[in-house]
Amino acid sequence: MTGMTKSIKPLDKATTIAFGCIILLLGVGAIAEPNFLSATYLVQQLQVASFLGVIATGMMMVILLGHIDLSIPWTISIGGMMATGASGILGPELGVPLAVPFGIACGMTVGLINGIGVAYLRAPAMIFTLGMNAVAQGVMVYHTGGFAPQDSGTPFMRELAVGHLVPGVPNPLLIWILLGAATVFVLTRTTLGRQIYAIGNTERAVFLSGVNTRRVLVICFVFSGACAAAGGILLSGWANRSYQAMGDVYLLPTVAAIVLGGTNVLGGRGRYMGTVAGVILITLLQSILSVLQPQVYFAEFGIKLPADVFRNIVFGVVIIGMLLLYARGAKVQS
Numbered sequence: 524m525t526g527m528t529k530s531i532k533p534l535d536k537a538t539t540i541a542f543g544c545i546i547l548l549l550g551v552g553a554i555a556e557p558n559f560l561s562a563t564y565l566v567q568q569l570q571v572a573s574f575l576g577v578i579a580t581g582m583m584m585v586i587l588l589g590h591i592d593l594s595i596p597w598t599i600s601i602g603g604m605m606a607t608g609a610s611g612i613l614g615p616e617l618g619v620p621l622a623v624p625f626g627i628a629c630g631m632t633v634g635l636i637n638g639i640g641v642a643y644l645r646a647p648a649m650i651f652t653l654g655m656n657a658v659a660q661g662v663m664v665y666h667t668g669g670f671a672p673q674d675s676g677t678p679f680m681r682e683l684a685v686g687h688l689v690p691g692v693p694n695p696l697l698i699w700i701l702l703g704a705a706t707v708f709v710l711t712r713t714t715l716g717r718q719i720y721a722i723g724n725t726e727r728a729v730f731l732s733g734v735n736t737r738r739v740l741v742i743c744f745v746f747s748g749a750c751a752a753a754g755g756i757l758l759s760g761w762a763n764r765s766y767q768a769m770g771d772v773y774l775l776p777t778v779a780a781i782v783l784g785g786t787n788v789l790g791g792r793g794r795y796m797g798t799v800a801g802v803i804l805i806t807l808l809q810s811i812l813s814v815l816q817p818q819v820y821f822a823e824f825g826i827k828l829p830a831d832v833f834r835n836i837v838f839g840v841v842i843i844g845m846l847l848l849y850a851r852g853a854k855v856q857s
Contacts (some may be wrong), residue, residue: 534796537785541800544775548807555814560835567677572806574757576799579635579700579777580706583798584743586781587710589723589790590641590648595777597659598633599770602626603759607676610675619685622677623756630752633659638741676760680758682761695757702750707795719743723790772831775838780805782842789790808835844849 534542552559579596587590594599604710610618613625633655640651676684685756686694710716718739721729730736751770778788784801786793812834828836 535785535794537666537783538794538797538800541784541797541804545800545804545807548804548811550809552807552814555811559814566691567626568806568810569696569803570673570693571810572802573693573699574754574761575759575773575780575806576802577695577702578593578698578751578773579752579780579798579802580702580795581747582777583781583793584706585820586778586786586788587719587723587790587793588740588743589726590740590744591652591778591788592634592637592654592744592751593649593653593774594633594659594773595747595751595798596636596768596770597656597663598630598748598751599755599773600768601633601659601663602630602755602767604667604755604767605629605752606680606756607759607765608667619677620679622680623683626756627749627752630748630750632748633752634745634748635841638744640682641744642737642740645700652853668765676756676763676765680756680760681763682760684757695761696755698753703795703799710795713740715739721790723787723792725742736760751772756759763812775842776805776809779838779841805838808837811842812837 530744537813549560558564578599582592582595600651603626605612606622609622609625612618613621618625636646637652637655640646640655641648644651683694683698688694710719718729718734718736721734722736724741728735754773755765758769780801781798782788782800782801783792783804784793784797786797814831817833
């Protein structure tokens with residue numbers, strides 16, 4: 524019993540604060556909307572959070588390395604659009620059963636190019652992935668002619684997004700739980716996980732110790748691309764359609780959720796439980812902003828902001844604040 528107790532690490536300060544904010548938001552939501560704490564609504568919020576959670580899982584691995592993946596928006600779009608259009612590309616016999624793996628493979632390809640550019644060409648991750656996002660956008664617009672070749676999801680995609688393999692548990696939430704468990708295992712129980720944290724702290728020292736740091740970078744970027752594409756597939760199944768720029772609204776919430784959970788944006792520190800808390804916090808914050816519509820109060824003072832612009836301002840302030848907070852402290856391995 525003593526050994527088991529020692530193996531369970533207590534929540535760090537950032538994660539504890541994030542969960543505290545979740546409780547606070549639940550209270551605010553209950554005051555603003557009586558049905559906010561109903562089981563049906565909370566399960567729905569967890570289902571919505573699952574899409575962001577799957578995407579954030581891959582991004583977190585890249586951020587732990589001290590890099591960032593700004594190609595997430597159009598990697599999401601590529602995953603969803605290539606999965607829904609697989610029957611037109613691969614033919615109906617192969618396209619329908621292979622729609623999901625085909626979409627994920629396309630996302631992994633984007634991640635592989637990002638990984639090679641950052642690891643082997645030594646390009647700055649922020650610039651290279653931002654450029655890759657633009658390239659992906661151009662390729663998809665050219666390939667599709669400005670619209671999805673077939674914008675409706677397959678029955679399997681629909682089942683993944685809205686079905687319930689376990690009664691009462693939406694399939695996206697189940698997928699997020701399984702993906703999260705695998706990620707926690709990799710980060711805490713494998714050599715790869717230790718290398719990721721070490722590279723995030725001092726990549727040069729890890730490289731000089733004999734670790735193939737380039738391989739680790741490529742693996743994490745490929746994983747990020749796969750998770751983004753998987754998120755796009757789930758979103759397409761949920762809406763039963765895919766469309767251009769469907770991932771644009773997920774970049775800021777993804778980064779905000781990760782840094783809110785305590786992951787150091789400079790790399791080397793972070794726990795997956797913190798990312799889980801950050802994802803739920805961001806989802807609840809979006810929900811409450813939709814309910815309260817605070818931009819309406821600003822309009823009374825002549826400040827007119829659309830709802831999406833106001834949300835982006837909130838997320839941007841969060842990211843900048845956390846960046847300043849971490850930049851003032853020393854980077855230590857979690």
